Amino acid sequence: MSIWNKILIGLIFVASIGFFYVAARTLKTHQAWKQAANSYQKPLFDAEGLAKTLREGQVTPDGQSVPGIRELKVALHDLLVDRGRVWYGANPQEVVAQTGEAVVLVQEPDPHRINSKSVLYVFEQTPDGQAQGGAYLGEFEVAGVSDKQIQLKPAMKLTDRELKRIAGTQRMFWVLYERMPGDRHGTFAGLDQAQLAALMPGVPPEVLNEYLRHGQNATADDPPDRVADGKYERQLRDYAVYFGELHRQMSAERDRIAARTIDKAFAEKTRDDTQRQVQLRQQHIDNDLKPELARVESERDTIQAHHEALDARIAALRQEVADLLAETKRLAAQWTAMQTQAAERINAAAGPSPPAAGRPVAIAR
Numbered sequence: 534m535s536i537w538n539k540i541l542i543g544l545i546f547v548a549s550i551g552f553f554y555v556a557a558r559t560l561k562t563h564q565a566w567k568q569a570a571n572s573y574q575k576p577l578f579d580a581e582g583l584a585k586t587l588r589e590g591q592v593t594p595d596g597q598s599v600p601g602i603r604e605l606k607v608a609l610h611d612l613l614v615d616r617g618r619v620w621y622g623a624n625p626q627e628v629v630a631q632t633g634e635a636v637v638l639v640q641e642p643d644p645h646r647i648n649s650k651s652v653l654y655v656f657e658q659t660p661d662g663q664a665q666g667g668a669y670l671g672e673f674e675v676a677g678v679s680d681k682q683i684q685l686k687p688a689m690k691l692t693d694r695e696l697k698r699i700a701g702t703q704r705m706f707w708v709l710y711e712r713m714p715g716d717r718h719g720t721f722a723g724l725d726q727a728q729l730a731a732l733m734p735g736v737p738p739e740v741l742n743e744y745l746r747h748g749q750n751a752t753a754d755d756p757p758d759r760v761a762d763g764k765y766e767r768q769l770r771d772y773a774v775y776f777g778e779l780h781r782q783m784s785a786e787r788d789r790i791a792a793r794t795i796d797k798a799f800a801e802k803t804r805d806d807t808q809r810q811v812q813l814r815q816q817h818i819d820n821d822l823k824p825e826l827a828r829v830e831s832e833r834d835t836i837q838a839h840h841e842a843l844d845a846r847i848a849a850l851r852q853e854v855a856d857l858l859a860e861t862k863r864l865a866a867q868w869t870a871m872q873t874q875a876a877e878r879i880n881a882a883a884g885p886s887p888p889a890a891g892r893p894v895a896i897a898r
Contacts, residue, residue, distance in 0.1 A: 617711030620645060621658065625707060626682065630700040633671070633687040637707065640681060647709075649678045652688060654713045654773075658706040667708065670699050672776065689780040690787070713773035718747060718766065743767040 590601030600608070624638040639645040647653070652674055657667030671691060677684035691699070721729060721744050729741045747767040751760040759766055 618646075619711070620647070620709040621706075623655075623658075623707040623709050625703050625705075628700050628703045630696060633691045633696050633699050634676075635673075635685045635699070637683050637685055637709075638681055639683060639709070644680070645683070647675055647678060647683050649675050651675045651711075653685065654710040655685070656708045656710065657702055658708045668698065669776070670702065670707070671695060672713075672773075689777075690784055692783060713771075713776075716769045716772060718769070722748070 586599075586601070588602050590604055591599050593599060620639050620641070622641060624640070625635050626638050627636040629635070639647065652672060655670040655673055657670065659667045672688040673685040674688045675683055676686045721732070724732070724744070726738075726741055726745055729744055730736070733741065744767060746765050749765055751763055751765045755765055759768065
């Protein structure tokens with residue numbers, strides 16, 4: 534064997550050692566990656582199962598259905614379709630306290646795409662950036678539109694209380710809704726009566742009780758149409774219709790109050806005129822009629838006294854006449870008796886006389 538062959542064999546041996554080392558390192562790397570792959574395979578399967586669950590939803594062992602992303606996307610789409618567009622962070626720049634008109638800055642989105650003459654439902658924006666929990670300010674019509682600002686005017690006549698509340702939100706942010714948010718059973722879930730009363734001031738307790746009892750066991754007094762699977766379900770409300778009807782009633786009540794105010798003013802004027810007439814009549818009575826009455830009463834008393842005196846005189850004269858008549862009758866009777874006695878004495882003195890032929894004898898009495 535020549536020296537070059539020996540050198541070649543030595544080089545091959547040295548190279549074989551290098552290749553052997555590289556092959557060993559490759560095998561070791563392969564084993565490490567295989568172990569790593571095996572360790573990641575179960576989490577990968579778990580992640581794929583979780584992704585499928587999140588995507589398609591699942592049914593829990595207790596029978597409750599958990600919606601997946603697809604179902605939630607559909608629900609979100611339905612919610613957005615029912616809700617319409619919403620503009621958060623609307624900043625009222627100027628509010629007219631007497632009318633409720635406002636100039637509002639809408640920064641997002643840009644452009645805001647709010648059209649003139651459209652109707653928006655305005656809520657206060659709470660510190661968390663949402664409208665839930667913020668007071669409802671009213672229904673407004675877009676009177677003017679610019680790049681960043683819109684002009685709003687109330688679509689209905691507002692009460693003094695509503696105007697005061699709108700004027701007090703000038704340093705707050707508003708949330709503008711293209712449509713009135715719909716009522717849903719889960720909107721007020723988990724709230725107690727105090728929280729509901731704070732969200733809905735002035736609402737009667739029996740109405741708040743409907744929200745509290747939703748989802749609880751029904752009672753025998755519950756209407757059949759409010760019971761589903763033995764649970765009480767409150768009636769959903771169309772708040773746009775409710776607020777519209779409420780403002781219609783308030784407008785009618787304002788008209789009635791205005792009419793009653795006019796009637797009251799007319800009645801008060803009539804009362805004042807009547808009181809003035811009564812005062813004038815009383816003055817006329819005090820100044821003219823009462824003195825005249827006193828004079829007439831004095832004359833009447835004088836006449837009455839004279840009349841009584843005359844009655845007494847007449848009574849006395851009647852008594853005198855009666856006495857004279859009695860005396861006259863007595864004297865007449867006496868005179869008659871005297872005549873009779875005189876006739877008898879004359880007849881006795883003359884004696885009896887023969888009666889004339891054919892003539893009766895007169896007998897004196």
